[in-house]
Amino acid sequence: MQSEPTSSAEHVLASTVIRNIGQLVTIAQQPLPGASGPLQILHNVALAVHNGTIVWIGRDEDAGSLFQPATDMPGDSITLVDAQGAVVTPGFVDSHTHLIFAGERANEFHLRRAGASYGELLKQGLGILTTVRATREASAETLTALALARLDSMASYGTTTVEVKTGYGLDMATEEACLRIISGLNAIEENTGSQLQKMRIVPTFLGAHLLPPEYQGRRDEYLDLVVNMMLPAFADRARFCDVFCEQEAFSLEESRRILTRAKELGYRLKIHADQLSPSGGARLAAELEATSADHLDYASDEDLIAMREAGVVATLLPGCSYTLRTSYPGARRLLDLGLYVALATDFNPGTSYCENMQMILGLAMANMGMTLEEALTATTINGARALGLQDHIGSIEVGKLCELAFWSIQDYQQIGYHFGVNLVSSVLVQN
Numbered sequence: 001m002q003s004e005p006t007s008s009a010e011h012v013l014a015s016t017v018i019r020n021i022g023q024l025v026t027i028a029q030q031p032l033p034g035a036s037g038p039l040q041i042l043h044n045v046a047l048a049v050h051n052g053t054i055v056w057i058g059r060d061e062d063a064g065s066l067f068q069p070a071t072d073m074p075g076d077s078i079t080l081v082d083a084q085g086a087v088v089t090p091g092f093v094d095s096h097t098h099l100i101f102a103g104e105r106a107n108e109f110h111l112r113r114a115g116a117s118y119g120e121l122l123k124q125g126l127g128i129l130t131t132v133r134a135t136r137e138a139s140a141e142t143l144t145a146l147a148l149a150r151l152d153s154m155a156s157y158g159t160t161t162v163e164v165k166t167g168y169g170l171d172m173a174t175e176e177a178c179l180r181i182i183s184g185l186n187a188i189e190e191n192t193g194s195q196l197q198k199m200r201i202v203p204t205f206l207g208a209h210l211l212p213p214e215y216q217g218r219r220d221e222y223l224d225l226v227v228n229m230m231l232p233a234f235a236d237r238a239r240f241c242d243v244f245c246e247q248e249a250f251s252l253e254e255s256r257r258i259l260t261r262a263k264e265l266g267y268r269l270k271i272h273a274d275q276l277s278p279s280g281g282a283r284l285a286a287e288l289e290a291t292s293a294d295h296l297d298y299a300s301d302e303d304l305i306a307m308r309e310a311g312v313v314a315t316l317l318p319g320c321s322y323t324l325r326t327s328y329p330g331a332r333r334l335l336d337l338g339l340y341v342a343l344a345t346d347f348n349p350g351t352s353y354c355e356n357m358q359m360i361l362g363l364a365m366a367n368m369g370m371t372l373e374e375a376l377t378a379t380t381i382n383g384a385r386a387l388g389l390q391d392h393i394g395s396i397e398v399g400k401l402c403e404l405a406f407w408s409i410q411d412y413q414q415i416g417y418h419f420g421v422n423l424v425s426s427v428l429v430q431n
């Protein structure tokens with residue numbers, strides 16, 4: 001076992017102890033004694049947490065009287081959780097979402113089913129612009145309430161960390177308001193009294209999502225606004241800067257200008273790359289050592305190899321292929337080239353209106369040739385990698401932060417097999 005006590009008399013300080021875990025799917029990045037398979041699974045174990053960090057993993061039978069509360073303060077006791085012999089995994093890390101928006105676009109979804117393309121809708125001022133209008137009109141209270149409801153839904157399916165992008169404001173005031181809301185979500189989650197204790201939120205600035213309508217014919221002025229005003233103003237609020245590098249959005253040169261300035265200002269970088277056409281985004285991600293490049297449907301082998309050499313995580317978003325009824329991204333090619341592959345929802349009202357990482361994992365197994373082990377890795381530790389958080393979350397190991405999903409199943413191999421229902425019973429995030 002990973003962390004045997006040095007003597008049976010010694011006590012371990014703990015705030016929470018989880019007993020009776022039937023299968024602990026650790027996805028540990030270091031070999032664990034007694035663990036089996038590529039996911040490093042342990043059976044019949046307990047786990048202890050102190051100050052939000054996993055401090056002990058061991059045999060359940062050893063956990064009986066090993067722990068003591070952190071202080072002698074009256075009322076300070078250890079919270080005991082009984083996993084009832086079920087499966088526990090790391091919580092899902094959803095590393096790509098557009099969670100902050102108002103309105104929805106069901107009518108456009110059905111127009112597309114009737115034959116209209118994504119590009120045609122954009123040309124008619126629909127698509128992203130529909131959501132930009134609704135978001136600009138919404139109050140901060142409305143946007144916050146919508147975001148919290150979506151986070152609740154995500155957590156109910158097992159997600160514990162969520163990256164959240166702006167990009168439906170596209171003006172100084174609305175982008176700033178959205179970033180302010182995103183930064184405030186963690187604090188609000190603690191006080192809502194919902195089933196959630198907390199989720200980890202990672203803010204991303206995506207001012208270069210699309211050219212706002214009022215800047216038609218004045219592209220350079222909008223780029224100047226993003227580069228000279230927004231990026232410096234938001235550097236303290238957003239951890240990442242992202243760009244939609246695509247024919248209909250921002251060119252390779254425009255994307256390079258924005259991301260280069262963002263990097264100088266201390267942002268980590270993400271890029272929507274090669275989704276609808278070969279945009280050069282994957283190559284740019286390698287050149288600028290972005291943390292991740294996302295979509296990659298049209299990326300060439302050379303560009304993918306450059307990404308691998310630069311340590312860029314490849315994030316695949318099969319919810320888009322499902323919604324747009326296009327080919328699924330070639331996960332096998334990326335895995336065979338040796339890239340780190342992450343999976344995320346791309347939660348947004350146009351091309352992937354889905355909060356559920358179990359669905360994304362299932363799509364990847366059904367349509368992209370990924371094994372369950374690869375898909376679980378892609379939705380946990382590699383999602384963490386896509387946020388630069390792999391040393392802190394994404395696997396269950398002593399020293400890592402406590403972000404767990406409790407499943408209502410006895411064997412993890414039910415995941416992806418038993419489909420169309422929610423197999424997660426709860427999540428636990430402790431700071």
Ligand SMILES: [Zn+2]
Nearest residue numbers: 096098272346
């Ligand atoms: Zn996206």
